[in-house]
Amino acid sequence: MYIAVCDDQIEELEKVMGLLQAWQTDRRAAVRLRSFRSAGELLDAAQRERFTLYLLDVLMPGVTGMEAAREIRSFDDAADIVFLTTSPGFAYESYGVRALEYLLKPVSAKLLFPLLDRLYQREQNPQDxxxxxxxxxxxxxxxxxxxxxxxxxxxxxxxxxxxxxxxxxxxxxxxxxxxxxxxxxxxxxxxxxxxxxxxxxxxxxxxxxxxxxxxxxxxxxxxxxxxxxxxxxxxxxxx
CATH class of the missing domain: 2.40.50.1020 (LytTr DNA-binding domain)
Structure with missing residues (x-):
């Protein structure tokens, strides 16, 4: 599993990365992590690399997380997208890009870990x-x-x-x-x-x-x- 995290707020980005690293250590999961401070930077990388999961902040300057998700869907129909945000106002819009989840900040291990567990299990047994x-x-x-x-x-x-x-x-x-x-x-x-x-x-x-x-x-x-x-x-x- 290759996970991309995008948030323009460094504190939020570090918190989510910390949760992912804690989950990775606890589960001994073979995953790769990469963080981005802007949607533009993320999209540049996504054109060259195949991420299996995107964790996107919705409200970012310039290209928003929702706009980035639409762009991702134009070339990648298989990746999972999860929105992380302080505002519930975009929940309905998130269904248009077939987002897997819409989690309100502050994101906790109690919410994030079960989601990661089932995605990782699915990847480990794709033909079951x-x-x-x-x-x-x-x-x-x-x-x-x-x-x-x-x-x-x-x-x-x-x-x-x-x-x-x-x-x-x-x-x-x-x-x-x-x-x-x-x-x-x-x-x-x-x-x-x-x-x-x-x-x-x-x-x-x-x-x-x-x-x-x-x-x-x-x-x-x-x-x-x-x-x-x-x-x-x-x-x-x-x-």
């Missing part, structure tokens, strides 16, 4: 997934890119994070063992299993994924689902 037969073709579906599975009649629909959908003839019980054995996959309804690491919102009305899809939640399952979701996000690592 299911193989299904869709339209006569065998397709490999990495767990990290599977948003949710829904069933309608005798057909399953595997919804991916890139909005593609793979239709499979079969029953949900054929796959639920492999899915529910993983902590990130949870049953929200008798007809749906969701990757809760792809959940942007959870309420009694349903789950909204980062790709904007809505998935129903059973009233009977909601309370336990909420507990399991919080446990997943804050998986016992206190800082």
């Amino acid at each position: 997934g299911l193989t299904v037969r869709s339209e006569g073709v065998l397709v490999r579906l990495p767990f990290s890119q599977l948003s949710y599975v829904g069933v309608m009649g005798k057909h399953l629909f595997f919804h991916m994070t890139d909005d593609s959908v793979h239709e499979v003839v079969g029953a949900l019980k054929e796959y639920e063992g492999a899915l529910l054995a993983r902590p990130e996959f949870m049953r929200t309804h008798r007809s749906y299993i969701v990757n809760m690491l792809q959940a942007e919102k959870l309420s009694p009305a349903g789950v909204v994924t980062f790709s904007g899809r809505s998935v129903p939640v059973s009233r009977l399952l909601y309370n336990q689902l909420q507990k399991d979701y919080l446990k997943l996000l804050f998986s016992g690592r206190d800082a």
Whole structure:
């Protein structure tokens, strides 16, 4: 994992870099870190190097973090983007560049470390997934890119994070063992299993994924689902 951090305030930049270094040491993670004081400097480097994660301050002089994110998306659709800012006013705008998270300063280890954990785990096991037969073709579906599975009649629909959908003839019980054995996959309804690491919102009305899809939640399952979701996000690592 190659992480770029950009903030025009030196104190904030040093604080975030310190958190990243502490996480790296604690997890013994093989990651590279690079810091920038301006979005222009970051964009110059991003044209030459492939960062896997950008931590961007939103409010910077000259090119803002939001503008930098739009530029990054013009040549890199795969990298994760996380905004770090004192203002909640840009949260809605951040969805336009498919930002993974929008964290308010001061950023703490309690918020940042679980995010880094799941990204690092995803990178270490990129091909861990299911193989299904869709339209006569065998397709490999990495767990990290599977948003949710829904069933309608005798057909399953595997919804991916890139909005593609793979239709499979079969029953949900054929796959639920492999899915529910993983902590990130949870049953929200008798007809749906969701990757809760792809959940942007959870309420009694349903789950909204980062790709904007809505998935129903059973009233009977909601309370336990909420507990399991919080446990997943804050998986016992206190800082």
